[in-house]
Amino acid sequence: MRLLEILKPDERPRERMAKFGTASLTDAELVALLIGSGLKGRNAIGIANDLLDSCGGLRGLQRKSINELKQLKGLGPARACLLAACFEIGERASLSELVVGSTIACADHVRSYCRKLLSHKPIEYCIALLLNAQNQVLDCKQISRGTVSQTAIYPREVVKLALEHNASSLILAHNHPSGLAEPSPGDVAMTRTISEALAVVDIALLDHIIVAGPRTISLHELGYMPG
Structure with missing residues (x-):
């Protein structure tokens, strides 16, 4: 079940992000954009919410290793690597302050x-x-x-x-x-x-x-x- 198939155009994270910026999205919506698609009976935002709840939020999700991410429901090798790469990019960008x-x-x-x-x-x-x-x-x-x-x-x-x-x-x-x-x-x-x-x-x-x-x-x- 793809995320875009179940949301109205004005509810889609990608469209809202393009119009209002990344700050307009919730943590779950940002993670859902990386996940891209859901599972049977559970869309990408639902899976993202489950991930954040089980890990204690974005910080907890960021602390997971790639192997740990792979074991989380709704992810897999490709999505785990994508999430880990995004967290690493964010960390490196924050370091550029100094x-x-x-x-x-x-x-x-x-x-x-x-x-x-x-x-x-x-x-x-x-x-x-x-x-x-x-x-x-x-x-x-x-x-x-x-x-x-x-x-x-x-x-x-x-x-x-x-x-x-x-x-x-x-x-x-x-x-x-x-x-x-x-x-x-x-x-x-x-x-x-x-x-x-x-x-x-x-x-x-x-x-x-x-x-x-x-x-x-x-x-x-x-x-x-x-x-």
Whole structure:
């Protein structure tokens, strides 16, 4: 059952999107456009609603791997790959907000960037935002990836990365998939160790940001950064 066969012209998502823009569509309608057609007794919008309900919304759907998407009713290999590709495009587009050469203007800018990059990750990732003396972005690199509860970060690798990019300073960020918006004792200890290692080569660790779902916390603002 194709989506277009059961909707009036003024109800069709594609026509409404062309006339009013993508923001006029619901989450389910956007997903339905990618699905394209439904199953017997269930149109594409109905399937999209089922997918969003079962996954806890768009964020939950985005967190699914391609193999997990394939197992969801109404999808299959082709549709799963299409959904995954669309989510990846969206993620890459969001990262362009802080492109190489741009200047860090405020802490909120960095927090927003880190939140978009890490908030939906199902396992822990740690990244380093490398800056020059003018606080311009040299690069953003993944330092490590781990499990749902921890990731290993080695100070020597952080120092090596900073030196390779001739960075004057850097900002660390990692996520808590559990949603716990507070640093663990290990987070604090690791931050101090890396800060001290960078100081030996005259590179400053400006902050360590923890992303916990929609929330971000700054170890600098909490007073955990070495003086």
